[in-house]
Amino acid sequence: MDSRALAARILSLVLQEKIHLDSACSEIIPATIESREQAFVMELSYGVLRWYYRLDFFLNRLLNKPVRRKDTDIKALILCGLYQLAFLRTPAHAAVSATVNATVHLDKPWAKQLINAVLRRYQRESATIEQTLNNSETALYAHPQWLISALRDDWPGYWQNILNANNQKPPMHLRVNLQKVTRAEYLRLLAASNIEAVPVAGLDCAVSLIQPVDVDVLPGFAQGQVSVQDIGAQHAAALLDLNPGLRVLDACAAPGGKCAHILETQPALASLTAVDRDQTRLKRLGDNCQRLGISLEIYHADAGVAEQWWNGNPFDRILLDVPCSATGVIRRHPDIKVLRQEQSIGNYTDQQYRLLESAWSMLKSRGRLLYATCSVLNQENDQQIAKFLKNYPDASNIDMIQEWGLKTGYGLQILPGIGDADGFYYAVLEKR
Numbered sequence: 001m002d003s004r005a006l007a008a009r010i011l012s013l014v015l016q017e018k019i020h021l022d023s024a025c026s027e028i029i030p031a032t033i034e035s036r037e038q039a040f041v042m043e044l045s046y047g048v049l050r051w052y053y054r055l056d057f058f059l060n061r062l063l064n065k066p067v068r069r070k071d072t073d074i075k076a077l078i079l080c081g082l083y084q085l086a087f088l089r090t091p092a093h094a095a096v097s098a099t100v101n102a103t104v105h106l107d108k109p110w111a112k113q114l115i116n117a118v119l120r121r122y123q124r125e126s127a128t129i130e131q132t133l134n135n136s137e138t139a140l141y142a143h144p145q146w147l148i149s150a151l152r153d154d155w156p157g158y159w160q161n162i163l164n165a166n167n168q169k170p171p172m173h174l175r176v177n178l179q180k181v182t183r184a185e186y187l188r189l190l191a192a193s194n195i196e197a198v199p200v201a202g203l204d205c206a207v208s209l210i211q212p213v214d215v216d217v218l219p220g221f222a223q224g225q226v227s228v229q230d231i232g233a234q235h236a237a238a239l240l241d242l243n244p245g246l247r248v249l250d251a252c253a254a255p256g257g258k259c260a261h262i263l264e265t266q267p268a269l270a271s272l273t274a275v276d277r278d279q280t281r282l283k284r285l286g287d288n289c290q291r292l293g294i295s296l297e298i299y300h301a302d303a304g305v306a307e308q309w310w311n312g313n314p315f316d317r318i319l320l321d322v323p324c325s326a327t328g329v330i331r332r333h334p335d336i337k338v339l340r341q342e343q344s345i346g347n348y349t350d351q352q353y354r355l356l357e358s359a360w361s362m363l364k365s366r367g368r369l370l371y372a373t374c375s376v377l378n379q380e381n382d383q384q385i386a387k388f389l390k391n392y393p394d395a396s397n398i399d400m401i402q403e404w405g406l407k408t409g410y411g412l413q414i415l416p417g418i419g420d421a422d423g424f425y426y427a428v429l430e431k432r
């Protein structure tokens, strides 16, 4: 199958069926594909979504009438063509002719002429069209307007940094399993494999790779010496203040990145209970635990419905890494820009608050709850904690003294574009 046609099919699943980009890639990319071709399909699919709002703006200036909904694959193919011309170094004539020819693989040869005309017109008029970018914030920043406005309201001094950072390709960070190998030793193993990497200051197990690589080439990966995890996510374990003998709950645990880090940080816990309601993601958690050689109690359940899984024995520590808008991780998941709707934020905040209330009821007196999101929206972060503190007089907010993140009213916020991490929010509550 032709790579451009594969990318067009992936993109139309995302744009039309609202399927997540990683699921669409797994569904469409054949297992037999060569790795170089697979990388090109991913480049096109991720790149088009990263720049979707700008490319769509170009397209609207190049077409006389919009592409019909049933031809979303053709629209996606044109966007792939525009992406190559505007953002990749593919020679223009090759980009145009290969994109035109891909119509055959979509069984739509009638679209050849249309695609040829649009791409050639872009080549002629790109300078003029690009001058009009300043007329549209959506096109200029390549984000939906509601999100641009929300970020401007929440982060008046930082919103443009955040938007620009969201449009970059993400770095690859590793978490070294200090139970198996020291970071210095692991850096030597990387160097011996010709993988350039540097330690990350302020996190004793974090490593940043100069160039992303396939996990299969990471030394000791299969043996659990290392995991892939953004440095923003690597702060959670330390904030839980883990000591031997504690009973810990990870209430929204899958696929298990923070959960595994908890046990790597403190293997002498009395117990670690992991709950998640998504069976597919829990399977990944199980695979990760097996690879890392750790064991824990796992429940497939709604963490907010205690009677489904809880035995009534309270926890000393709870990590509540709630489902959220994921607006802090857009550079890794650019499909969020097109899939997330402003109206869906209210659903997240309702769920988050429900989970927070229920987790609180399972926390021991003097116990600690860490509320975490990968969101940069105040609604999901400080506003939730403010509401909770108002309604629960037995909750107190612990001040975090950290050398990272921005101090907010009740927690710490890491913003994309300030440092190298994804966007995360953390707040610590203690039960009086």
Ligand SMILES: C[S@@+](CC[C@H](N)C(=O)[O-])C[C@H]1O[C@@H](n2cnc3c(N)ncnc32)[C@H](O)[C@@H]1O
Binding pocket: 233, 251, 252, 253, 254, 255, 256, 257, 258, 259, 275, 276, 277, 278, 281, 301, 302, 303, 304, 321, 322, 323, 324, 355
């Ligand atoms: C931000 S992700 C967790 C990431 C995870 N802590 C990690 O570090 O790998 C949020 C998780 O919450 C789960 N979830 C959503 N609603 C839930 C609920 N009511 N009960 C339990 N898990 C839930 C989702 O399936 C998702 O896996």
